[in-house]
Amino acid sequence: MSNTQPLFxxxxxxxxxxxxxxxxxxxxxxxxxxxxxxxxPNGSGKSSLSNALMGHPSYKIxxxxxHLAGKNILEMSPDExxxxxxxxxxxxxxxxxxxSVANFLRAALQAHRGKxxxxxxxxxxxxxxxxxxxMDPAFATRYVNEGxxxxxxxxxxxxxxxxxxxxxxxxxxTDSGLDIDALKTVAEGINRYHNEKNGLLLVTHYQRLLNYIxxxxxxxxxxxxxxxxxxxxxxxxxxxxxxxxxxxxxxxxAEV
Amino acid sequence: MADTxxxxxxxxxxxxxxxxxxxxxxxPVNYFHKGARGLSHEVVEMISKxxxxxxxxxxxxxxxxxxxxxxxxxxxxNTKLLNEIDFANIYYFMKPIEHQGKSxxxxxxYIKNTxxxxxxxxxxxxxxxxxxxxxxxxxxxxxxKDELRKQGIVFLDMDSGLREYEDIVKKYFGTIIPSTDxxxxxxxxxxxxxxxxxxxxxxxxxKVPLQAYFRINAENMGQFERTLIIxxxxxxxxxxxxxxxxxxxxxxxxxxxVELIALDGAYIRYTTIQNxxxxxxxxxxxxxxxxxxATVEWVDGNLGSRLTMKYPCVQLVGEGARGEILSxxxxxxxxxxxxxxxxxxxxxxxxxxxxxxxxxxxxxxxxYRGLVKVYKNATNAKVSVECDALLIGEDARSDTYPTMEIxxxxxxxxxxxxxxxxxxxxxxxxxxxxxxxxEARLLIVNGFMEPFTKELPLxxxxxxxxxxxxxxxxxxx
Numbered sequence: 001m002s003n004t005q006p007l008f009x010x011x012x013x014x015x016x017x018x019x020x021x022x023x024x025x026x027x028x029x030x031x032x033x034x035x036x037x038x039x040x041p042n043g044s045g046k047s048s049l050s051n052a053l054m055g056h057p058s059y060k061i062x063x064x065x066x067h068l069a070g071k072n073i074l075e076m077s078p079d080e081x082x083x084x085x086x087x088x089x090x091x092x093x094x095x096x097x098x099x100s101v102a103n104f105l106r107a108a109l110q111a112h113r114g115k116x117x118x119x120x121x122x123x124x125x126x127x128x129x130x131x132x133x134x135m136d137p138a139f140a141t142r143y144v145n146e147g148x149x150x151x152x153x154x155x156x157x158x159x160x161x162x163x164x165x166x167x168x169x170x171x172x173x174t175d176s177g178l179d180i181d182a183l184k185t186v187a188e189g190i191n192r193y194h195n196e197k198n199g200l201l202l203v204t205h206y207q208r209l210l211n212y213i214x215x216x217x218x219x220x221x222x223x224x225x226x227x228x229x230x231x232x233x234x235x236x237x238x239x240x241x242x243x244x245x246x247x248x249x250x251x252x253x254a255e256v
Numbered sequence: 257m258a259d260t261x262x263x264x265x266x267x268x269x270x271x272x273x274x275x276x277x278x279x280x281x282x283x284p285v286n287y288f289h290k291g292a293r294g295l296s297h298e299v300v301e302m303i304s305k306x307x308x309x310x311x312x313x314x315x316x317x318x319x320x321x322x323x324x325x326x327x328x329x330x331x332x333x334n335t336k337l338l339n340e341i342d343f344a345n346i347y348y349f350m351k352p353i354e355h356q357g358k359s360x361x362x363x364x365x366y367i368k369n370t371x372x373x374x375x376x377x378x379x380x381x382x383x384x385x386x387x388x389x390x391x392x393x394x395x396x397x398x399x400x401k402d403e404l405r406k407q408g409i410v411f412l413d414m415d416s417g418l419r420e421y422e423d424i425v426k427k428y429f430g431t432i433i434p435s436t437d438x439x440x441x442x443x444x445x446x447x448x449x450x451x452x453x454x455x456x457x458x459x460x461x462x463k464v465p466l467q468a469y470f471r472i473n474a475e476n477m478g479q480f481e482r483t484l485i486i487x488x489x490x491x492x493x494x495x496x497x498x499x500x501x502x503x504x505x506x507x508x509x510x511x512x513x514v515e516l517i518a519l520d521g522a523y524i525r526y527t528t529i530q531n532x533x534x535x536x537x538x539x540x541x542x543x544x545x546x547x548x549x550a551t552v553e554w555v556d557g558n559l560g561s562r563l564t565m566k567y568p569c570v571q572l573v574g575e576g577a578r579g580e581i582l583s584x585x586x587x588x589x590x591x592x593x594x595x596x597x598x599x600x601x602x603x604x605x606x607x608x609x610x611x612x613x614x615x616x617x618x619x620x621x622x623x624y625r626g627l628v629k630v631y632k633n634a635t636n637a638k639v640s641v642e643c644d645a646l647l648i649g650e651d652a653r654s655d656t657y658p659t660m661e662i663x664x665x666x667x668x669x670x671x672x673x674x675x676x677x678x679x680x681x682x683x684x685x686x687x688x689x690x691x692x693x694x695e696a697r698l699l700i701v702n703g704f705m706e707p708f709t710k711e712l713p714l715x716x717x718x719x720x721x722x723x724x725x726x727x728x729x730x731x732x733x
Contacts, residue, residue, distance in 0.1 A: 098703030111690035
């Protein structure tokens with residue numbers, strides 16, 4: 001694995017929201033087949049980093065670079081980043097009234113495959129992916145995120161990921177708001193997606209998701225930067241000792 | 257919806273067209289009877305004579321013309337645009353061919369080609385029970401399936417209706433919308449020509465929709481169709497109308513009057529997909545009367561035109577009657593859609609629901625103008641009004657003018673009004689899944705329209721989504 005070129009790499013990223021710096025020079029390199037976790041307390045900048053990487057217009061990248069499969073994504077619009085293979089599972093997915101889950105996914109997949117591509121396998125694909133996530137078939141006819149429970153929203157984010165099958169998926173707090181059964185189902189979905197060719201970046205506050213998805217690397221983010229990196233044991237240490245432990249060691253305040 | 261936005265987009269690109277190419281084409285005006293510009297008692301008499309009408313109808317026309325002259329222009333709605341109408345410049349009657357066709361082979365090629373391009377013969381073959389095709393002032397093609405005729409269903413153009421069913425026409429004509437109702441109802445009564453006459457006998461269910469299509473071809477044309485639909489006790493019928501016109505630089509006028517009568521226990525649904533070119537004034541009066549336990553539904557889609565003023569109405573006159581008005585309006589560049597709904601509760605245990613959805617884009621303006629009136633005797637009336645406006649672009653405008661007059665204490669009223677914009681967060685969510693901004697915006701708009709489109713037969717839903725896509729092209733968001 002170590003000889004492989006990075007799949008997804010960003011260097012010295014600086015991000016501002018409404019003139020306020022939220023990400024302060026973060027760098028990370030993810031090779032194919034790797035799972036990384038970014039952990040951090042609230043306000044550490046990890047969600048801002050996720051949004052900026054996907055191209056959210058409010059998260060301005062001031063400097064730095066980011067490449068996916070060798071392509072500079074910072075010059076791309078969000079839809080181009082998506083079609084290049086980047087995916088972001090949203091922490092707070094938006095409702096799109098009147099647009100059914102099936103039509104939404106079909107439109108998204110068509111966008112990825114190209115407008116003239118054959119879509120005759122879509123129904124079967126959707127049915128299978130929904131079944132794997134223990135979703136009722138009637139779910140496909142519901143309107144996107146309208147009246148969804150917290151668990152349904154997160155499960156739907158994972159469904160979008162497994163249908164689009166991106167090269168690189170960033171999961172922003174996909175574990176939050178889930179009960180233990182839903183957490184297991186979502187984790188199974190993520191594990192099923194993951195293979196030796198794609199990459200996964202789990203962004204989370206808590207360690208518990210990492211009981212079900214084993215990261216190769218864990219990074220701790222505080223005040224807009226990665227302050228420590230290690231193996232899976234780092235997550236367990238954090239669980240035990242809390243963020244203050246690292247904050248004290250590296251000399252920053254955990255909560256901003 | 258079976259189709260997705262992208263498939264529709266692909267189909268649309270195949271057509272490689274916009275309104276001008278798809279609907280806005282025109283035929284030469286070599287008609288059987290062209291008439292002259294302008295309005296007078298002589299014109300009214302000429303129309304009546306050409307049609308060989310009974311004297312009582314001619315008298316009604318003359319009386320209505322006097323009412324039209326006497327009534328001032330409405331002092332509400334878009335008075336500026338209304339006052340720009342030049343009544344002296346309009347052709348009030350054009351008869352393209354001498355005899356109506358019973359088969360498409362009877363119709364001159366240029367007219368047949370026009371309706372072919374609009375997809376009418378194809379729709380007739382696949383899912384309609386009967387079709388009426390009006391071109392300028394008269395219905396040039398009319399046909400209904402034999403099995404419907406055998407059930408006693410009458411579906412004719414209004415001129416033939418008057419000839420063949422004079423007693424029924426005389427009994428109901430102008431009873432729901434009298435000439436005195438408004439200036440444009442008076443104008444229509446004076447110069448009406450064409451439109452549909454439908455009678456469904458007691459207990460008969462017309463299982464497939466009947467459709468009329470209205471085509472304006474000539475510049476400065478005035479089209480004044482008159483429609484009367486009577487569903488006798490326990491009968492059921494779904495009627496669909498569509499309309500288009502060529503693109504001209506000067507204005508044409510479309511001013512219809514539509515009267516529906518649903519007798520005890522009857523059901524009428526009236527669906528409109530209006531798609532006028534931007535030089536059309538569309539000033540239409542539509543009203544229904546629902547008797548005991550009858551249901552009337554207006555499903556009203558307003559696209560195109562320069563100015564539309566239209567407020568489909570249901571008068572609930574019998575106990576337990578139900579009225580529903582579901583409308584959408586799309587106001588694009590330089591357009592004003594002043595659309596809405598009226599419900600009159602005049603009997604106990606009546607219920608009504610108004611759902612109005614509007615989209616304003618660029619400098620377009622969509623207004624909802626509504627009236628709900630509950631009379632003293634309408635105990636236990638249920639009223640629900642929901643208005644939803646979506647704005648696209650900084651200059652788009654939406655107004656709501658709801659009026660409620662409730663004269664009974666035992667009434668349940670719900671009223672909701674919302675104005676929203678396409679949110680940046682929604683766009684980001686959709687674009688992050690690979691859709692371009694234009695595709696994302698279109699998906700959001702189609703979703704907004706979904707409560708309306710899902711009520712349409714599939715073919716019309718697909719067509720409506722295509723029309724919306726045409727309107728959305730080049731959106732500035």
